[in-house]
Amino acid sequence: MAGLTGTEVTPGRRASGVLEVIRLLPRVSLPLTVALTAVVLLQALLSSGFMLAGAAVVADVASRAAGDAGLALDLAVFIAVFVARLALTPVLGMISGELARRLNATLGQTTLEGALRPVGIGHLSDPAIADRIQLAQGLATGYPPGDAVTSLARLASSRLNGLAAAILLATVEWWLPLPLAAAWITLSRWRLREVRKAVDAEEESMPALRQAAYARDLAIGDAAAKEVRVFGFQDWLHDRFTRAWLAGMDALAGSGRLPSRVAGPALLALSHAAVFAYLAFAVSGGRLGVEPITVALQAIAAMGALGWIGDIQWMLAQASAAVPHALAVGRLGVEAELSRPGTTAPDERLPAQEIRFEDVRFGYPDRPVLKGLDLSIPAGSSLAIVGMNGAGKSTLIKLLARLYDPVSGRITVDGVDLRTLDPLAWRRQLAIVFQDFVRYELSLRDNVGFGRLDADRSNGAFDRAAKLSGLNDFLPRLPAGWDTPLSRRFEGGTDLSGGQWQRVALARALFAVEHGARVLVLDEPTANLDVRAEAQIYEHFLEITRGLTTILVSHRFATVRLADRICVIDGGEVIEYGSHEELMALDGRYAHLFTLQSAPFREARHV
Template identity: 40%
Template sequence: MGAGVGPELSRVRWIQAWRRLVTARWRVARFTRHGNRPAAAAMLALNVVLGLLPAVFIVATSVLIGRVPAAVRDGLDSAAWDSLVTAFAVAGAALLTMQALSPVEQALFSVVRQSVDATMRDRLMERTLAASGMAAMEDQRVLDALARATSDLDKEDEGPGAGAAASIAVVRNWTALLSMATLAGVAAGWWAGAGVALVAGALRWRQRRQMRVAEAAFTAAARDLRGWEYFRDLSTGAAVAKETRVFGLTSWLADRTSAFYAAYTVPLQRIYEDTQRREAFAALASGIAILGTVAAVVGAQAAAGALSLTAFALFLQAAAAAIPLGDFWGRPDIGSQSGLRHHRAITDLDNALASHRAPAATEPTTALAPDAPSRSLDLVGLRFRYPGSEELVLDGLDLTLQAGRTTAIVGVNGAGKTTLVKLLGRLYEPTAGRIEVDGVDVSTVDIAAWRRHLSVVFQDFLRYELSVRENIAAGFPKAPVDDAVVAQVAHEAGVLDALRERGLGLDTPLARVYTGGTDLSGGQWQRIAIARSLYALHHGARVLVLDEPTSALDVRAEAQFFDRFVDLTRGATTVLISHRFSSVRRADDIVVLDRGRVRERGSHGALMAAGGEYARLFGLQAARFRAGLDAEGAPRPTEEDR
């Protein structure tokens, strides 16, 4: 009994693997529901016809061959000659019909592919954008699956659209193969048809297995593929052209690109060569043995007169047409395998994203007042560690931010300042503790509703390759663009005059790759980002969070900006994150963070008088600035240098 466990287990596993494959193929075929359905239906009908036409052609030509002796013997006016001409006409019509319908089928393939790709691209965007926080987009599993899911989109013969279209296109090949095996059986006996089907089927199995093995290797190499694509784009992009040449990085970039390409492709080539040598020999040897035996027996029957010339010709043509159908099918094989790859990637992506979905709310969603916070924004016992890390970035942080006032948060690198910005934006949820707005826990507030109360300037703010107007109006995209407000906040941020001095307007594209486009200095881009946040304030945001908002401005420009900053943000609850102590001295309240906790708090004057950590760091930075250095001790550039 125990001896049978191994084979039985293998059989069960084989059945399970086969079921998974069939299920996956069915789901890939169902991608057609997301595309042009009439085109898919027409393509299916057309492929059935195209799969049967070769059989019509072979039957007609076999009849033609069989009628030749009688037609030659009886002459042009005989019934045999008329039958030969009819067979010729049928064969010619079948051939011409195939030639005429094939371009139509290719056009329908493209229509189905493009329509499915467009829908699947949108669905993929919905999946990734549905994550309300950042954790999912920093998860290695999500990134790997996403790279695989997007790698084949919009390619001619690959991707979900090609997979859906290929699921229809294979009908032509399978119809042709089965019809050839049937014709061989009709001509020489069922065993001859079975032999042809067996050889063609074995070749088909080997071909598909080889593609599945290569696909498994492709999946395992997803990270190397992402690395190669990154360095390839880095090597050919204009954004890094200056730095790579100045620092002599061109050879290093080329070497890294080649290394990732080799890590990605060499294992695939090795697997392909191994399976090709081992399995191709076995398939070739067995195919020759089986088909050779069948052909010898059929030939002997024909020689003995047991088979007519028509039947013998029919068998030979059917067998000759069936064997190539066991080999690589080109576009249908590439497309169907790519569709399976996309299906697996989407499944993996959904599984990876599932771990980041917030649990269903246990309390009803709380509505915030339009002017919230009107009293305070409270951080209560906040603890936070990044996914996969055991280190607490915030460790029991308790902090009250008074509504309508500017609170500056300072501290050394790693103190938790930027992490606090992410928690305020609910890009991450606290590991423990809570954030309250006028006593309301923000975790019970709809996340989109809370973010409408929030305006943020991140350190790594986005530089959209759009017009000045669109870059600024991105601060509140739900409302129609208000040009008057755009111009006002651009002026308040100090960028409008700089643009006009260069003859630029709000319609100017901020990218040189567009006609009439331009690029801005680092300081000017930072002013665009500040204007974007001020635009959101004009549209109802009540909390303004600025993370190093003037790091790209020189000291004089920074001082001028903060001289007006209090007036610009009057009435808003402002959180200013900075490592420049000169930029926070005008804040109503200053908080010194250290290892995720509040170490000191007070006004600039009070903290300087206390002689604690703030006073020590302020003195160090002041000495550096007097020496012509920046806050980190490096030579200080001007805004134009940036």
């Protein structure tokens, strides 16, 4: 794994979100970033111009010294600056909006690439990474990262306005902006610290919010709709959602606001009182004319832009918090996730001799599963794996597919360590029906075609897979044939029964076999099939598996006995290995289980 854990999410990293947005923008779009910077600077210039032009008009009116022509000119400048400022505001909005969309798209892609990049799947069951993937989308704060661009543009524009106002005020009297700037900046920093605390709290609340989201999805989605109603746990879900949500919200509460609420306004009042007192004395003493006092008053009002700009800064802090998470998810798997991802392209005829597990040890973070497993699967033969629930049968398949690597020991194909092979190329040799295969809410053509994405997908290309998997039994009844969406949630779609889905999954694997996969793995392939469909599979078993190395995981001994060899796994090891006849003669665990399962049928026959 890429070594990504929740402990990397420190407040320091979060604070750097804004810097990361700034760093990313030129890469998202250099021309738009340049344009945005230019508009922001121009706005700041126009703001100072607006104050100066306004002051000049007031001075003209007060003194009438400039005459009508002078007043008209100053008024024209004032109006031009005013209109230009008005016109720039939507331009700023358009450019920053476009950049925001592009940033969202870039970070969305980054997150997706990061989640998909690791060769294995261990990262997806790491809670810290699951939280981070949610945080990367701004789900904790409710602001997508792109909102950081719009708020950053508005903040930069305001700050420059404030700075321009401070400079103008300094031209009236050099020290006047100092107490005001100090008060506004101090207040702003206090508030920022509070917002960061709130963001930290929001991120810490992510596990609780994820639980709440899960309960909500169960309640409003259709996946659990039947069970929720039949078992009647609507109230439980409601309660679970409320409690998890409130727990998440509790974490958000209590970011102390005393300093900015009480001391902040006091600081502002004092600094402004000092400045206004000086101006009052200066005006009454005749040291300040109409124009400078007008400039000073406008500048004082405009200097508020150096302080806390509530909505904008809140949005910036919240939206930018997602960025470090998106980048971190994007880096997933850049370092090798599996211990040594091989690069050797496997021979297309692999395996020609055997697949071998040698003293393989493996466990998930919380439990050991395989404890020194040895197993040989001769190429071109079929092996059935039998074992109690949780014995590690599916885990063994995942290791073969290199979704995980053994902790120790090795898996070899014709003597070549799997770890030295390019995992993607090796996987093209595999056709797997997982026990928990996916029911894609896509067309039947996609569902089966995923078996080999780059293969011909015309109807004829699916013929053999459709025949051997039993798809043909219901294919003619699908409204749009191969193009029928397999979900009622799409126009013209239909839903399939559990057994029909299982045949789709089998057809997918057989389609891969048609296109060169040489190892067929069937993890409980007949679990949902009716008696007739199961009989069809038995009937076709030899045809399906001919020339392939087949691994069959099943609790159904009628299926298991079809295999050339059978192994029994227990305690993380192979405890029995041989043909059905050999294992029956051994009279061990297999014989016991086989007899147990066939007893009801034998008794029924004797009734």
